[in-house]
Amino acid sequence: MAREESKRLLDALNRTTACYHNLVLTVGGSADSQNLREELQKICQKAQGLAVATRAALTAALRDRSLDTEERAEFEHLWVAFSGCLDLLEGDMRRALALGTEFPLHASRRQLVRTGLEGGEAGVAARALGAGSLRQEEDSNFDVTDLSKLESEILQMGEMILNMEMKVNVPRWTMQARQAPGAELLSGASAGASSAGCVSVEERSGPCDQSKALAATVFSAVLLVAVALAVCVAKLS
Template identity: 60%
Template sequence: MLKEECKALLDALNRVSACYHHLVLTIGGSSDSQNLREELKKTRQKAQELAVANRNKLTLILKDKSVSKEDKAEFERLWVIFITCMDLLEVDMRKALELGQEFPLNVPRRHLIQSGMSGGTSGVASRAMSVQNMRYEADHNIDMVDLKDLENEIHQVDEMMYEMEMKVNVHQWTVEAKQEPGAELNGTHSAGASSVGMISVDQNKSVCGLRKVLVGIIFTAVLIIAVILAVCVVKLS
């Protein structure tokens, strides 16, 4: 049961981290918006919650001396996968911070478009600029707060990973894989490729057979016509 729980938590972390990765790629694009930034914040916070749950459970199990050698090896493999996932999550968080700083959502407009508003030009411009600046400052402050929170969360992830390495002495290079590299791909695709190959070979054989039959029929027809023409020529002469 512990293995299944750990695998389920790790699978959930991988899914949320993958979702966060795809959201980060859209920062600064045409689909960037306040909704996207809020979704990014919710997703990364969910990923961190799952990371804490994974850390607590795996740390507790790996520090348990009563765990069998076989089970410990399996949990160590899950630990390595967890560490790798956290490394990728941290990279994406740093990328989101960098892109968020490069592409702020709201930029103050420095040029006003005359729209037929009544009043003196200076008065209209001053009123428009004051309202516009107030709105920009509010939105800009929201963005800055979120980026500051993101920066703090990156430090928290760094500290968590450091504490994990101190509490659990698992060297990644000592953990053995259960399968050869690409075994999952070879197991499915090789069978599929062989079946497709057999089908293509059978199809080629059938096509070649039909071609031979057609060539034989055409050759026979030409031969019969030639014989008939030769007989006709002999009789006419």
């Protein structure tokens, strides 16, 4: 039960981290908005909650001295996968902080949006008290709060990773791969085998197809020579 629960938590953390990674890539782009920043906050908090729960489950399992060799090896592999996932999450959080600092919401709107409206002091005062100005102020406050909170969460994530390495000693380089190199390309290899089968069928179709292919090759070569001669004549004339 503990192993299945750990796998479930780790799978949820992987999916959440992947979603966060994809959203971080859009910060500062044309799809950037306050809705995106708020969604990033929610997903980051969800990922941190899953990370805490996964760490607790795996730590309790690896500290259990009653585990047999096979079960311990399974939990160690899960632990290494979990550590790698946290490294990716921390890197994306740092990227989100850097992009959010470089592309604040209120600054981007002020720089990109130009209404072309002009007026005297009364008009300027009216616009300063308008909804647009209030919205920009809210965006500015959101930027400051969001980035400060994210910076604090990054520090907490770094402390979590450090504490993990101190409490459970599972060096990553001691883990052995459970699949042969290139096992994930088996589907591609099977596709290549099917295409090879098609080639073999074509080869068995007889010399007629081969003669057609040879004729097409000769015709293409003659055509290319003719084009080259025409170009040379045009330049000389």
